[in-house]
Amino acid sequence: MRVILYSSSSFGGCYDYAQQLMPAYANHPEVVSVKGFFPSNAACELEYCDKFLIPDEPPEQWNYRRKLHFLFRVHLNPVLLFLRLRKEPSSWVMFNDFEQLSAWFWVPLFRLFLKKHKFAVVLHDPNRDNYPPSVRFSAYSMKTIMSLMDLGFFHEFLPEKTYYKTNGKTRYMSIPHGTYPTALPNNTLKHQLLAQKTGQKVFAAMIGNIRHEKNYHLAIEALGFFPQLHLIIAGSPANSRVNIDDYKKLALEKGVEQRIIWIEKFLDEDEISAIVEVSDIVLLIYSKSFTSQSGILNLIARYKKRIVASDGSSSLSWIMRHYNLGDLVEPDSLISLVKGIEKVLSGEQLTQQGWEEYLDYANWDNHVKQVVSASKTETLEKEEIE
Secondary structure: OEEEEEOOOOOHHHHHHHHHHHHHHHHOOOOOEEEEEEEOOOOOOOOOEEEEEOOOOOOOOOHHHHHHHHHHHHHHHHHHHHHHHHHOOOOEEEEOOOOOOOHHHHHHHHHHHOOOOEEEEEOOOOOOOOOOOOHHHHHHHHHHHHHHOOEEEEOOOOOOOHHHOOOOOOEEEEOOOOOOOOOOOOHHHHHHHHHHOOOOOEEEEEEOOEOHHHOHHHHHHHHHHOOOEEEEEEOOEOOOOOOHHHHHHHHHHHOOHHHEEEEOOOOOHHHHHHHHHHOOEEEEOOOOOOOOOOHHHHHHHHHOOEEEEEOOOOHHHHHHHHHOOEEEEOOOOHHHHHHHHHHHHOOOOOOHHHHHHHHHHOOHHHHHHHHHHHHHHHHHHHHHHO
């Protein structure tokens, strides 16, 4: 089995995911070769990385140039992949990222490879309604993409969407996400945070790209109920629509600005380690619209921290409940969040056994084992039909 992993991003969750997957594929005895296709600006130094896609670092100035660069990337990258696949031997092409906006353009091209390659997609965010300009166009573009795929992989939860039901070709399968290795903590940052953690202070952390769906406003308001609680908000805005000053203004209005530690930057692995080690609680309080697995959960899993998470229709909720990793609260509800934090602070939850079970399940070798097994079955079934 030959594997090609297509990843059109050079940073973020999908990029980190690919970095863990490639060595796991290479170590599987039935995988003959593995290649990862990345943007030319990717920092990946693994031997499996082939960096020829359009860089995903847009121009720093002029908003219209950033938009043009994005449109350029999402149309040209599939073309570059198409040209490369013409030269590659028969392989399983795994879409770790995919260009949904330009699906109308590139999917017909890739159908020319149906007798040569097989296609699979990892649905990191299985609810794709809000990606292109409209829900209607989104349904069309996803239906188009899934018509190409032999296998569709998801993490524990697949929402009821028409674009996952409109063809009899694609077979869907749940696979483990995989947990990330821990890095040595940034000692400077760790000591700075510990210096602020005196007396009976309790640190809660919200880490990663700052998005509105993570409900920072609820966490800030919840501080008013717990005098001993301090909040670490660490990360950079996910997009131009996020204004950190709005959150700071809210903290000032609620009188809790002195109990929030802001670390406004894209976090390195050692900085994440320092923050998580110092924190007592991690908040994963996504809005109701969130349907994915949480990359943050898998980033902090090996620290076995106490977690308060939103109980929505998502992979995160399924994992939290199945392995009893923390307290689940109603999405978008301040009252429920306050009750959840109270429960965690009371020490009612016992999570160590659940964490051990989850770590045993969510490893990259197990992920690859299931993918290879599904790929073999799919190949045999197609050969029997032919």
